[in-house]
Amino acid sequence: MSELNTGSIAFILVLASTAAAQNGNTIGVVLDEGGTQPGLTLFAPLTATNDTYLIDHRGRVVNSWASSYRPANSVYLTEEGDLLRTVNPGGGSTINGGAAGGRLERWSWDGTLEWSWSHISNSYRLHHDVELLPNGNILCIAWERISSAEAIAAGRTPGTFGSALWPEKIIEVEPSGSSGGTIVWEWHAFDHLVQDRSPNYPDYGDPADHPHRIDVNHRSNSSSDWMHCNGMDYNPELDQIIISSRNFNEVWVIDHDTTTEEAAGPAGDLLYRWGNPAAYGRGTTADRRLFGQHDPKWIRPGMPGYPGITIFNNGNGRPGTDYTSIDQINPPIDRNGDYSISGDDPFGPISLTWSYTAPNPTSFYSSFISGAERLANGNTLICSGADGRVFEVAPDGTERWRYILPLDNGGRMNQGENPPSGGGGGGPGGGFPNTVFRAERYAPDFPGFAGRDLTPGPQIEIYPACTGDLNYDRSVDGADLAKVLSAWGTENPDADLTGDGVVDAADMGILFAGWGPCD
Template identity: 20%
Template sequence: MPATVHNEEPAENNRGDRIFFAAFMTGIAAISFGLGAFIVLAEVPPYQSMKNAFRAGTALWEQRTKYTDVERLDFWAPARTEKTGVTIHDANKTQQGLTLYSSGDGPHAVLIDMDGNVVHEWRMPFSEIHDETSPIPNPQKDGFMHWHTAKMAPDGDLIVQYTAAGDTPYGYGMAKIDRNSKPVWKYLGTAHHDFSIAPDGRVYALTQEFRFNKYANRKQLTPPRLDDFAVILSPEGKEIKRVSILDAMINSSYANMVDFAPYFSNEDVLHTNTIQLITEETAANFAHGKAGDVVLSFRDLGIIAVLDMDVEKIVWATRGPWLGQHDPDVLPNGDILLFDNQGQLADPDAGQSRVLQIDPKTNAITWQYKGTIEHKFDSNIRADQQRLANGNTLITESTGGRLLEVTPDGEIVWEYLNPVRRDDPDNSGKKLIPILSQSERISDDRAALFTDTGFTPPSNDGEPR
């Protein structure tokens, strides 16, 4: 019988091969790590592609994991009280009229009388106007959006802006809708936060987009960034002018103010949250801008600025005793009224927010409203205010889901709490209230358009009662 030949290698050779292979793979991993570290630290190609891919993956993961329950969105906050509707009403001291507000529980707006009765309501989900022209190819579900801003046009139609949670850009666009919640026009540019309606029907709005440009003297503004633009829409909703706000700032004498952006905002350096048109009336006593310019608010920089839309340049900017501000309004006397979200630091039990009226020549505070222990006033983001014809101020305390009208002496003469409530999924037995992002007391001529009878307001889920 022929001898059997064995080809097996000695055990020590196998162990040696495995050790060699492990060392080889460890070396490859070390080289890859070192190369990756060099690419990141030196910011050489393909650094930007790696950075973009990582950020995109992180954003997608957060969207899929953090934004699954509507009640966990920041459109909702813990309810401070069980009270709903109108809780204070001194008819002898209020500016009588109808009040329009938008709510965080969906894309809708409500018009109420002084007793809190619903006079009219508008609802139109974004899915009804979205099409292939939108830069948002896969928008969030309708339940994850609300109208951040809803304002009534002179003809009684409503102009609204859609904001989504868990997406960037989060501004989805605008629409004008009639009293039956049917679209008159739509603008699917990435409009966000705020807009202003001119007397001639044009609309001044904010849009946002990712940009990849660099600035020679501002290396900290690394791409991609979410940059803001000021746009002008025709009365029919067509874009007729568009200005880069960051370019307008960098190309102005106020460019150095950008260098004081906090560390967390370089990828959204301005975070413009307000645009207000300066009219002939408000320009008369305002030394820092002319009719046709717009007032802007840069939240994280704490800046109020004026943009000349003709020369596309910031022509005035200031910082003052406010933090995270919203809604600077130029008053007819030339002062600026604004919501100071986080600047009330002296008495935390009264809330961190206040409304300030300032003299822009000196930044001196000429009037203010702040909360008390009995009437806490606290909205860390969003919120706005409106100076009324009788001298009172209508205030939207967004996080509290509350509207209030105060006299020049600071007396609350009208208060309204969002009547919508939902269970807090993270705190058994507790309730959540949807934010009220903005409000306005509408003029008598527009209010007259809604004094008809026969309107049946929808319930909270949009179905007729």
């Protein structure tokens, strides 16, 4: 194989620096203004496919994992480069609400199922979200069934719920072997109640006098899914867990630095809550700040906004008109991890530290699912799950990058087709066929990427053939030339455009014939 001289290398680098603009795209990457946080983005569509995708900023697939089951609903990468995936196995329980799960799976980078574990019966069922802990254990959200008699005996008013009550529990699972799992810690919401129905029932008192407890009669209707907790995050500095209760329109913080026995007592009461003071008698509907929210996340150390919390405030039922906002709060916490609350006031803060809404607020509205996270460069990655849209905004609200999931009920879409629309995704207000629960961005130095082949392949969406575009960036340019030259004289099929078994001048001729942006 011929060697490349210094001049050739310089020429190639100049050509490679010329990126093809992705103008006119209707799906996939439809906006890339630069200034984005480098990294790869992970997501698992909820309805169009059971696959999970890891893409780069051009929408090219770096890795994907197939499954026989739909997610339920979150997916994450581990620091070992594995995929942790929630699963809805279908049947197995009479508990069956939105984002019902019951099974966890861990897949290797190359798509081998390494571990699975189920927690599903007629008495309990995993749902929505999990959280990886630094020790390798996994926090899970699960419903647990409380019979009608048990609920009424705890002070719940008869006729204000379904055939049973499904409060939440948080469990910590220690995986073992290929299918083993031991619950090593648990917290049960039903251990932390207050009720003002009658002194003849336990935990009697005015909810306003007990803001760290959960009013057993808040949100009375015909549903068994009382709290509908839909997301959580873990703070390793504080050893605390934050939980989103959609039905209470609140986020709750609980202490993980307890034993299971301690978590059942006062040490397991809510440390902090925010979003709807009426839920504990310290406000009215006018004081409500959250509306069907999802995905509370602590901002990590070193990131702009630390030590605040970001919340995807869906806006479902917001006064006036429905629109979504990403809200950042700074809770009133001291250096010991304690949260202050004064007199008869609700938990603060009164004001938001930062908030994003679209320039036309109603143009950004996702009534269900969805999430957001602060990135290291100060931008915020937002997943508008109901319409399959993932975008990144700068601190001033300027949109820097936008990706529309290129999937509909028929599978992969052709570039140029209109984005999916209409129902088919489920949830309040319906959803598009390309709905997605959340998207997670992983930085280039994420430990799980060490030693992995991160060479991107084609995009999910289907493009017309573009001979010579070896790196799938929709342009035949210096980067493709570099691949041909680096494979010169070999049998490398990735650069053998003629398919004659050798990379040579004939392949170079085809490449130059197609030089420039792809049609």
